[in-house]
Amino acid sequence: MMSVKIIGANVPNMPWQDRPASDESGLPLWRYSENPIIGRSPAKGVARIFNSAVIPYKDAFIGVFRGEQTDGVPYIYLGESKDAIHWSFRPDKIRFVKEDGEAFMPNYAYDPRLVKIEDVYYIIWCQDFYGASIGMAKTADFRTFTRLENPLIPFNRNAVLFPRKINGKFMMLSRPSDSGHTPFGDIFLSESPDMEYWGHHRHVMSNASGNWWENVKIGGGAAPIETSEGWLLFYHGVTNTCNGYVYSIGAAILDRDHPSRVKYRCRTFLLTPQEWYEERGFVPNVTFPCATIHDAQSGRIAVYYGCADTYVGTAFTTVEELVDYIRANNQISEMDAEEGVR
Amino acid sequence: MMSVKIIGANVPNMPWQDRPASDESGLPLWRYSENPIIGRSPAKGVARIFNSAVIPYKDAFIGVFRGEQTDGVPYIYLGESKDAIHWSFRPDKIRFVKEDGEAFMPNYAYDPRLVKIEDVYYIIWCQDFYGASIGMAKTADFRTFTRLENPLIPFNRNAVLFPRKINGKFMMLSRPSDSGHTPFGDIFLSESPDMEYWGHHRHVMSNASGNWWENVKIGGGAAPIETSEGWLLFYHGVTNTCNGYVYSIGAAILDRDHPSRVKYRCRTFLLTPQEWYEERGFVPNVTFPCATIHDAQSGRIAVYYGCADTYVGTAFTTVEELVDYIRANNQISEMDAEEGVR
Numbered sequence: 001m002m003s004v005k006i007i008g009a010n011v012p013n014m015p016w017q018d019r020p021a022s023d024e025s026g027l028p029l030w031r032y033s034e035n036p037i038i039g040r041s042p043a044k045g046v047a048r049i050f051n052s053a054v055i056p057y058k059d060a061f062i063g064v065f066r067g068e069q070t071d072g073v074p075y076i077y078l079g080e081s082k083d084a085i086h087w088s089f090r091p092d093k094i095r096f097v098k099e100d101g102e103a104f105m106p107n108y109a110y111d112p113r114l115v116k117i118e119d120v121y122y123i124i125w126c127q128d129f130y131g132a133s134i135g136m137a138k139t140a141d142f143r144t145f146t147r148l149e150n151p152l153i154p155f156n157r158n159a160v161l162f163p164r165k166i167n168g169k170f171m172m173l174s175r176p177s178d179s180g181h182t183p184f185g186d187i188f189l190s191e192s193p194d195m196e197y198w199g200h201h202r203h204v205m206s207n208a209s210g211n212w213w214e215n216v217k218i219g220g221g222a223a224p225i226e227t228s229e230g231w232l233l234f235y236h237g238v239t240n241t242c243n244g245y246v247y248s249i250g251a252a253i254l255d256r257d258h259p260s261r262v263k264y265r266c267r268t269f270l271l272t273p274q275e276w277y278e279e280r281g282f283v284p285n286v287t288f289p290c291a292t293i294h295d296a297q298s299g300r301i302a303v304y305y306g307c308a309d310t311y312v313g314t315a316f317t318t319v320e321e322l323v324d325y326i327r328a329n330n331q332i333s334e335m336d337a338e339e340g341v342r
Numbered sequence: 343m344m345s346v347k348i349i350g351a352n353v354p355n356m357p358w359q360d361r362p363a364s365d366e367s368g369l370p371l372w373r374y375s376e377n378p379i380i381g382r383s384p385a386k387g388v389a390r391i392f393n394s395a396v397i398p399y400k401d402a403f404i405g406v407f408r409g410e411q412t413d414g415v416p417y418i419y420l421g422e423s424k425d426a427i428h429w430s431f432r433p434d435k436i437r438f439v440k441e442d443g444e445a446f447m448p449n450y451a452y453d454p455r456l457v458k459i460e461d462v463y464y465i466i467w468c469q470d471f472y473g474a475s476i477g478m479a480k481t482a483d484f485r486t487f488t489r490l491e492n493p494l495i496p497f498n499r500n501a502v503l504f505p506r507k508i509n510g511k512f513m514m515l516s517r518p519s520d521s522g523h524t525p526f527g528d529i530f531l532s533e534s535p536d537m538e539y540w541g542h543h544r545h546v547m548s549n550a551s552g553n554w555w556e557n558v559k560i561g562g563g564a565a566p567i568e569t570s571e572g573w574l575l576f577y578h579g580v581t582n583t584c585n586g587y588v589y590s591i592g593a594a595i596l597d598r599d600h601p602s603r604v605k606y607r608c609r610t611f612l613l614t615p616q617e618w619y620e621e622r623g624f625v626p627n628v629t630f631p632c633a634t635i636h637d638a639q640s641g642r643i644a645v646y647y648g649c650a651d652t653y654v655g656t657a658f659t660t661v662e663e664l665v666d667y668i669r670a671n672n673q674i675s676e677m678d679a680e681e682g683v684r
Binding site: 106107127128129130131149150151152153154155156174176178179180184186188190192193196197198199200201203206335340341342 | 495542
């Protein structure tokens with residue numbers, strides 16, 4: 001078996017827990033035993049935190065969190081942690097500003113993702129732009145958050161940035177939507193020379209894999225992890241039932257230089273709602289990955305995922321175990337493998 | 343009354359017909375008496391031509407036409423005319439190529455628009471990009487048509503280019519959609535430094551004017567006409583009935599330097615389906631403007647509009663009469679007047 005490596009920083013203080021001996025699922029992800037790591041009413045005026053993104057920062061961890069306020073409107077909250085398990089939140093939502101420092105708040109903001117590219121941290125989320133669309137901001141210090149141009153017009157409710165430029169361009173995955181609960185959705189790739197103008201759009205992956213757990217829509221989850229095999233992408237896959245959508249976690253590996261080309265795509269989910277905190281909550285039966293913390297040296301990966309639009313959970317794997325599993329269960333369509341332009 | 347001027351070329355050979363004395367509509371557009379100018383089965387293998395764009399070319403006229411083939415699939419056909427009324431069509435659809443000359447045909451192509459910017463002609467249309475989206479091509483000679491990057495990801499079925507750069511940028515109007523018949527739709531503006539990457543997206547106009555004829559969706563029609571008062575935009579406005587959508591023609595005037603700001607918006611339609619060729623056809627009750635021919639010296643404007651997804655019709659006005667009417671019936675919302683960024 002070819003050995004696969006994470007290409008990136010060492011994060012020796014990342015959270016970790018071995019797979020429990022009792023786990024006979026055959027799946028490559030296992031849950032943290034103390035899940036959920038963020039419970040109800042985690043901050044004053046915030047009913048629930050979920051669908052949130054974390055990253056190593058200095059000798060600890062920092063993150064941007066979807067905080068559903070008690071008025072029902074979501075905004076992004078800053079959280080800090082020594083161990084990436086126990087989090088404390090700033091009492092006020094993140095205040096975004098324009099380049100000139102003037103306040104520039106969205107009407108709402110949810111499902112943030114977070115990457116560091118060349119010493120700048122970029123946050124990307126969903127907000128109202130005369131219709132649900134993608135908002136972006138940058139920060140160097142997590143004190144000033146400067147809004148960037150909205151990269152896309154509506155409707156789009158899910159976007160993820162790559163953690164470095166590829167061929168000199170910033171890269172973004174997104175899932176075009178409609179104005180409602182969107183019973184369809186594929187993953188597209190867009191590139192930018194400057195985080196200001198976007199183009200060279202490509203289709204990456206379709207919901208039409210034939211696998212029922214993802215047959216309604218799919219969307220990027222965590223910022224892709226660079227590995228020796230390609231970009232490891234955790235994504236969400238959605239199916240429908242008589243009682244609503246079910247969101248599971250899947251994975252694929254994209255070509256390192258041409259990430260619109262899918263190299264491997266796992267035909268099974270890696271994790272699907274089954275624990276009480278995944279099955280019960282504001283939106284039952286949702287597991288929604290938004291971030292990972294990973295350590296190049298050990299190959300360990302911690303996945304952070306929203307649970308039932310109510311909690312945050314963590315699950316673990318190693319890059320070797322996961323990539324072996326993806327390859328063993330690989331099933332890609334011609335549409336996924338191609339460059340994705342028409 | 344302030345006099346308003348078209349800023350642009352003189353086209354003394356443009357088609358023209360005075361308003362009939364019998365016209366007591368009070369509306370500023372009047373139809374050509376010989377409408378429709380393009381009837382059924384206009385070319386071999388083509389059942390209907392409609393929603394098409396024309397432009398002066400050399401000492402005559404040329405155009406890109408939505409030809410609905412007898413297999414039901416739409417493509418773009420080239421047409422030529424001495425008088426812009428009687429059109430002859432090339433027997434084969436337009437063949438698009440990549441930069442390197444290799445064939446690069448969309449799966450379908452419809453509702454083309456056509457502008458000339460700095461001696462290059464740009465065609466923009468709706469096509470399949472893993473979902474309905476916008477396609478673009480350029481030509482210098484109407485013999486070689488080179489595809490450009492798709493400017494947007496799905497879903498979007500209606501886009502219009504401005505006929506010159508504004509503040510050094512190419513400008514495009516579009517109407518974000520869903521994957522179906524889209525019971526909503528506003529007009530957005532996007533800009534590009536290079537026709538390759540697009541950004542600085544802004545909201546222009548909403549369907550929520552309060553006027554019922556446009557209360558479902560609105561979308562750019564003809565390429566905007568530059569006037570001394572601003573960019574004169576013919577657009578389509580859609581309402582819904584128990585028997586389907588009704589498409590009328592409306593107009594607005596956008597700020598010359600900041601065209602996301604609406605200066606005037608006409609609260610009434612200018613033209614709505616009432617003639618047999620507008621009420622009867624493949625899609626009854628559609629009048630859908632896609633182009634104008636206009637003459638700066640006389641101020642005359644000929645509007646080309648698709649009729650019932652079956653025919654092409656022409657209607658006439660003058661810039662003075664039209665702008666006077668728009669100003670007399672002006673009604674803009676705060677949302678339309680603002681810059682359009684959130």
